[in-house]
Amino acid sequence: MTKENNLTPDVIIKSFKDKFKTKIIDAQIKKKPAGSEKKEAIDIWMKVDKSVFKNVIKHLCDLQYPHLPVASGNDLGKNIELIYHFTLNFDKRLEEINLNISVELPKSKPEIETICDLIPGALITEREKQEFLGVKIKGIPDDRRVFLPDDFPKDVYPWRRDEKGLEKLYKNLHEVKK
């Protein structure tokens, strides 16, 4: 893994922009000061087109091997948005950068390639997306369920907004009042 030393937010965005040109839909930098000396925490929010997602991650790994804590997803009605949260420069004091790459998948065919070959640590969060949001991850090494019980109905995805299958499972523990 190459150890790029002076990774600042603008260097990162420029290196992505000139490699993928229009495929990076938009990128913004947010800064939030904290503490009495008002040092800033840096967030980069980047929207990426689905087709070029795999080599964006490959490019990121060559830039600097990132730490991927989690990928979160939300259901925007027409399509499902997956947000991969990376952090760079995590071993330099006060220079850690949160890089959040979000990619939108059509709800009719929510599919995306796996990144387990580049970052093996992504297996659990990808399995979780598969069972909670119904996103098909192509090429995932092991696609069993992580958190839901085995007798959970097959095509019910709890995080989707328009989910009907949950009503019969739903239980309000206060009903037993009297």
Added chain:
Amino acid sequence: MSQTTKTTYHIPIGPIHPALKEPVYFEFEIDGERIVDVDVKLGHVHRAVEWASRKRNPIQIMYLAERICGICSYCHPAAFTLAVEKAADIQVPERAEYLRVIQAEVERITSHALWAGVAAHEIGFDTVLFLTWEMREKLMDLTEFLCGNRVTKGILTIGGIRRDITSDMVPKVTGVLDYLKDNFERLRKIFLDDKTIKMRAQGAGILTNDNALKLCAVGPTTRASGVKKDVRVGQSYFAYGDLNIDYVTPDTLTGEVNGDVYDRIIQRLLEIKQSIDLIEQCLDKMPKGDITYEPKIAKVLNQLKKAEGEGVGRHEAPRGEVIHYVKLDGNEAPFTWKVRAPTYNNILPWIPMLKGEQIADIPIVAASTDPCMSCTNRVGIVKDGNKYELTKEELHRLSVEKTRRLMR
């Protein structure tokens, strides 16, 4: 010519556990005493927290977040408030930032003291369990004095903190810190100079630096393998930007890092020392000022109802980095709330750690990553047809027996 076919046995462990651990289900492939393969099945504690948050406003979610994990009950609301404050762009007064750091560090010491007791119990030293938990009782009294409840602190609110540490409360805090400092030496001697713990811990459950990076391990587990990854140092949140804090890895004490259980013990003891020093820095650098940006909760709720945006909150919990993602879209409940507890990322490193270890080492290696849900109790060994179960007592006795054997 009886050609013995080499078969591996299949051991299911869990999920019910008599001691304090949460239910998780291990499946081990073992060959003789050696573990060949590990498979972990989670989800026994899945209480649908994210799904339940869709009908609640952020103040209610704060208390849902607090009960995700009982031991580190401060880290989830901390990451949640950071995410909401980034999404709704709320500025927190400085005194509240310092108070938040003090609460985070008190919780870290309490959690590490708990872990030290449990790890010693796993190896068979019950007196050390009582000794570390006696130290922990002093910390629980301090938490109760500062927050009103021993375990669920309920002290964080969006945009600040609910209880102040006034000048007449400070002597009690420094009293407990002094008690910790002169007990720290006793703890260090017990854990690090003891011949038996060295035999059991050194060389057991090794997580190489490369594996820790590749599997994105977090917290003391990855720092014990030499990876410099600590949210408090890397990013400036709460008041960590103003304090002088640096990465802590085992080589600061022993000069070399080999990522085994012994290094994780060193790592956590060094972090207790670092937390004590951080609390003292905060106590004398604390600026004056109010402790929340808006005392009236009703007004906070109205402002959050109108806020829009998304934010990522990251906080360094005792077990690793907690990350919350919140998306607010202008109605009462947040649109999305994603929680990621540190143990998610420490599940995969178990596999390289446990491969090649003996059955008797399972408790100590699994407990060394201080998982928020680890378990071993009954090991059911299916051997040539008849299934007999090793109860927790026998598994524990196996582990203690191994210690005795090594002691001779």
Added chain:
Amino acid sequence: MKFSMLPSVFTQMFKKPWTNKFPAKYAPDNTTQFLADVGAGKAELIPPIETPPNFRGKIKYDKEKCTGCKLCLKVCPCEAIEFKEKEKKIKIYLSRCCFCSQCNDICPSNCLSMSDEFLLADIDPYSKDLIVE
């Protein structure tokens, strides 16, 4: 050295045990009898470890000051507060409450406060003395 624990064993021998012997030193033979005596004042209960100031225990509800504004219902994370329509007052189920004291902070006429009584256990979770009227 071989017997490194001996000094601390000896110091430990002459120290008073740290246990706080709440209700009684050993289990009474007849607990109902013992509790009856304590009630009658004949026997003496060893108190639990005293709680610090503003400890979050059982909720105290001051019925007169309550104006029925239902703000506490909005902020209670466990739906432990039930609103009685006809008399415009609230009813708190202690077996649902998570003792977070958010209702104390949000109440405009601050009729809710937290006592430091925590010995709450009963046969039925919805029994009379676990509901604060």
Added chain:
Amino acid sequence: MAKGLTKAFKKALWVYHCNSGSCNGCDIEIIAALCPRYDVERFGIKLVGSPRHADVLLVTGPVTRQMEDKVKRVFEQMPDPKAVICVGNCGNTGDVFYESYNLVGPINQILPVDVHVVGCPPRPEAIIYAVAKAWTKLETLEG
């Protein structure tokens, strides 16, 4: 439990702790009750490793769907004069997790619970007070 319990039964209650999906705040308080400061061992209460030797089952947590049959199995494996104490509001009424698709209800719908300990988490002394209440209940059954 039928009548005719011997007087000595309640003197040495062996306890088995079962975590059915709790956030382990209550579990820590149970272990804290066993530690030297509260020391329930002076009442003869000991944590045992298997339900087969236990008299009292300490259950914590709102029972998740996967744990329901396992909690029932543990309850059935306990020898007969047994009691169940539910520690913490999660088990009594699922305090903060009261609506969810993966929880199967407060524990008194799954097991016959004798004493409910209120608190989130209850202090170790509250657990000792609940054990005292369990004694009074057991005494009514003494022959």
